[in-house]
Amino acid sequence: MIVGLLVLSLFSAGAGPSGIDPYHNQGPLVFLVKDIHKPVRARLHWPDRVLQVSSSLMILADWLTTIDGRRKGYPESNPILGTYPSLGRVNVMIGSGLAANAFLVPRIKDKELRRGIWAAMVLLEAKALHGNRNAGLKMNFRF
Secondary structure, three states: OHHHHHHHHHHHOOOOOOOOOOOOOOOHHHHOOOOOOOOOOOOOOHHHHHHHHHHHHHHHHHHHHHHHHHHOOOOOOOOOOOOOOOHHHHHHHHHHHHHHHHHHHHHOOOHHHHHHHHHHHHHHHHHHHHHHHHOOOOOOOOO
8 A cells, every 4th residue: 555655656746846736635627717607787877777766766655655564464365475464574575685785786786677676666556555555555564
């Protein structure tokens, strides 16, 4: 065994011109170039700000009317929340959606996609608010 280790050390000492392998213990991924960059906040213009603020306000209004509906015992029509979600679940789910709308969507660099997401949220929330208003729900600020 000692002879084998001696032979291995003699042959591996000659790797490379200086005897040191520069890629030793770095693996095959050492040659890959990092082409995935961290998302950075895209430059937002006034149409972006209008869509961002309007969609965020509509999500907030839907959140407050949903809380009123839950306190009155009405069933929820949102399939993600479920038919009779708890107030905690409503607060966590809609609050995280509002945070994503306000802080993650602006990081999308493609302005058409970013504006499309916000426009879709405005339309979806307008439909939800219309249904909540027709059901007689008011904005309830008791979270």
